Amino acid sequence: MFEKISDQLKKAKNIVFVTGAGISQESGIPTFRGKDGLWRKYDPMTLATIDAFYQNPKLVWEWYEERRQNILAANPNPGHKAIAELEQYKQVSVLTQNIDGLHQRAGSTNVYELHGSIITIKCTVCDFKDTITSNFTQLPPLCKCGNMLRPDVVWFGEALPQDIWKSAIEQSSSCDVMVVVGTSLAVSPANLLPVYAKQNGALMIEVNPDETPMSGTMDLSVRSSAAKTLPELISIVK
């Protein structure tokens, strides 16, 4: 499967992964737009926008708490672990749209969370931010300043954390190889990152059971799952 790119892969110094919900699907966490995707069951405009939050903060919080419990009960899969292992051989960065923290739990040390994290919270008014360590006694939880706390995630219509986005563009524009794993590339600006890498002449690899809008521009597009394919990809470099 990887013969035609194995030499370039071995020579590569700096590999960037762009990941989405698909890489965590085999850890039991649903995707958004796949067959059992979250947006097939729930309306994102009533759960994942700032207006929805102010309209019904309790509903939004209950939904994120349910997801947080599922994520805490999940474990990294061979896909996450392969990326973490690759750090022993190459300079590796992970630009993830996932808020589940499974890359870090697998051992990846250079992870950029483009859409925030479900295990951190922030105040809607003051600059308080913290990691969730215990369950909340009330929803919505309140900050010590008296205002509501919210999940530290990026909702539709909100800007990405600018420092992380800036780094993501830099990483994408200077990598030798970009591996796009488990994302439909339906959401911007994250779906621009492969464009930066392509423009920079990086070797472009995609791992996804389904086609995406960029499949045609990839040097190699593998129609398979992350947990199955990434260990094979990494074995070439080892």
Ligand code: APR
């Ligand atoms: N391995 C690899 N890819 C997979 C697997 C798997 N086991 N299972 C599904 N996929 C692919 C699907 O084919 C699909 O292309 O993962 C992709 C998941 O796409 P989405 O559900 O659209 O998730 P994602 O691309 O991460 O969504 C981007 O949208 O809803 C917002 O903020 C949310 O970060 C999210 C963003």
